[in-house]
Amino acid sequence: xxxxxxxxxxxxxxxxxxxxxxxxxxxxxxxxxxxxxxxxxxxxxxxxxxxxxxxxxxxxxxxxxxxxxxxxxxxxxxxxxxxxxxxxxxxxxxxxxxxxxxxxxxxxxxxxxxxxxxxxxxxxxxxxxxxxxxxxxxxxxxxxxxxxxxxxxxxxxxxxxxxxxxxxxxxxxxxxxxxxxxxxxxxxxxxxxxxxxxxxxxxxxxxxxx
Numbered sequence: 001x002x003x004x005x006x007x008x009x010x011x012x013x014x015x016x017x018x019x020x021x022x023x024x025x026x027x028x029x030x031x032x033x034x035x036x037x038x039x040x041x042x043x044x045x046x047x048x049x050x051x052x053x054x055x056x057x058x059x060x061x062x063x064x065x066x067x068x069x070x071x072x073x074x075x076x077x078x079x080x081x082x083x084x085x086x087x088x089x090x091x092x093x094x095x096x097x098x099x100x101x102x103x104x105x106x107x108x109x110x111x112x113x114x115x116x117x118x119x120x121x122x123x124x125x126x127x128x129x130x131x132x133x134x135x136x137x138x139x140x141x142x143x144x145x146x147x148x149x150x151x152x153x154x155x156x157x158x159x160x161x162x163x164x165x166x167x168x169x170x171x172x173x174x175x176x177x178x179x180x181x182x183x184x185x186x187x188x189x190x191x192x193x194x195x196x197x198x199x200x201x202x203x204x205x206x207x208x209x210x
Contacts, residue, residue: 005030007070008044008055010037011201014161015067019054020198021157022071026078030056033205041205068098071154083157089148094155097147101159105133109166130166134182137163141181160189 007023007030009016023030035041040051048055048065056064056073064070075084084091110117111126137159140147147155163186167174175183189195 003059005059006033006057007031008033008035008041008047008053008057008205010035010053011199013037013053014165015052016054017161017198018158019056019067019070019074021194022074022083022154024194024198025081025083025157026074027080028074028077032202034202035205068158071158075154081152083152083154086146086148086151086153088150089153089155091154094148094153094158097155098158100133100136101162105130106162108133109162112166112169131177134163134166134177134179137185138179138182141185146185156185156189160186164190 005028007019009020009032011034020032033041033044035044035053037053044053044055045051047057047063050065052065054065054067054070056070058064064073072084079085086094108126108130111121112123112130115121115123115126137147144150146152147159163182167186177183
């Protein structure tokens with residue numbers, strides 16, 4: 001078995017993006033196995049039968065197949081930017097923000113991005129539902145540079161890939177919204193060297209078990 005963890009990832013998946021960001025800021029080396037979600041490699045399914053990414057296989061054989069677990073594992077090992085312990089916020093505060101993102105907002109995001117999957121779906125209502133939560137982010141960011149205060153933290157890193165995905169559905173509409181603080185926050189993340197590095201394209205991993 002490799003002496004490095006193996007990360008099964010899909011470049012554009014927001015769950016995988018936030019896991020890669022945490023691994024990067026924690027300076028945790030790993031082997032990246034880029035996969036096609038429509039053609040999942042046997043090794044990924046052997047490690048995690050649910051077949052979603054990201055999946056981190058540790059050298060001792062333990063498998064982490066939830067993005068937040070991967071983030072915490074990496075940051076508990078090394079957290080040079082205090083993403084787990086920002087001044088003025090608790091881990092519970094951050095989990096509350098992330099739970100809102102991964103719950104109702106993610107459902108609305110999927111209804112906006114993939115309306116054809118639900119014939120009874122109302123895209124306009126889905127956008128309105130997503131916008132309602134995004135307005136809470138706008139309000140929060142009007143008072144502070146980041147969601148949990150004056151510096152970036154786990155909540156920002158875990159949430160912005162999903163806001164990025166929503167903004168990309170209809171960029172002209174996104175830029176026309178009266179959300180200057182949220183738009184600034186997102187653009188700031190998109191322009192970081194950290195994000196650019198984690199979004200570099202990689203060849204697909206070989207699938208020797210086929």
